[in-house]
Amino acid sequence: MYKLYYAPGACSLSPHIVLREAGQDFKMVKVNLAEKKTEDGGDFWAKNPGGYVPALEAADGTMVTEGPVIVQYIADKAGKLAPAYGTAERYKLMTWLNYITSELHKGFSPLFNAKVQDESKAVLKDRLKHRLGVVDKHMASNQFLLGKDFTVADAYLFTVLSWTKRPVIAIDLAKEFPNLAAYFARVSARPAVAEAMKAEGLS
Numbered sequence: 001m002y003k004l005y006y007a008p009g010a011c012s013l014s015p016h017i018v019l020r021e022a023g024q025d026f027k028m029v030k031v032n033l034a035e036k037k038t039e040d041g042g043d044f045w046a047k048n049p050g051g052y053v054p055a056l057e058a059a060d061g062t063m064v065t066e067g068p069v070i071v072q073y074i075a076d077k078a079g080k081l082a083p084a085y086g087t088a089e090r091y092k093l094m095t096w097l098n099y100i101t102s103e104l105h106k107g108f109s110p111l112f113n114a115k116v117q118d119e120s121k122a123v124l125k126d127r128l129k130h131r132l133g134v135v136d137k138h139m140a141s142n143q144f145l146l147g148k149d150f151t152v153a154d155a156y157l158f159t160v161l162s163w164t165k166r167p168v169i170a171i172d173l174a175k176e177f178p179n180l181a182a183y184f185a186r187v188s189a190r191p192a193v194a195e196a197m198k199a200e201g202l203s
């Protein structure tokens with residue numbers, strides 16, 4: 001059984017969705033990110049020296065960190081939700097995972113930081129919108145990031161898009177990125193995604 005270290009609504013929602021989509025047996029362990037403590041009082045620094053979620057503990061004790069790696073680890077072990085390693089399709093998947101992590105996820109992060117000045121936030125938000133525009137264009141002719149099949153990259157993209165609704169971000173997908181709005185609705189309707197949202201108290 002896997003153990004997923006998570007915080008509700010954080011980027012750990014992505015591996016949470018993947019565990020459900022892949023039909024894996026898992027336990028959720030909530031992390032208090034401010035105190036770096038797990039819900040059972042354990043020291044989270046000992047689980048992930050970076051002090052951030054997600055972190056995944058496999059049944060054999062292997063600890064896997066970094067969201068894009070965790071989702072590929074789960075997919076490869078389960079033999080679903082990612083094209084085979086070494087194929088051209090797999091490189092497309094890795095390209096999207098990298099884009100989501102470095103251009104989108106880390107584009108959102110400073111906007112959540114109360115210490116970042118509004119002037120800087122406006123510049124960063126403009127840049128993030130440009131990056132979202134690239135994915136919106138891709139979604140004009142694709143059901144999912146890799147085409148017709150849902151993959152682990154979709155769990156991650158869905159997770160970061162869910163942040164657009166937070167008041168501190170306030171990006172109206174329907175108005176500014178209609179293809180992403182349709183994609184978000186499509187992914188939200190997947191039973192595993194709805195279950196993950198419910199389990200984290202997000203729906």
Ligand SMILES: N[C@@H](CCC(=O)N[C@@H](CS)C(=O)NCC(=O)O)C(=O)O
Nearest residue numbers: 010011033051052053054066067068
């Ligand atoms: N490089 C990490 C970043 C993960 C990350 O940014 N996690 C955030 C939540 S979305 C977090 O736990 N932040 C708390 C902290 O950094 O103290 C990954 O890709 O998994």
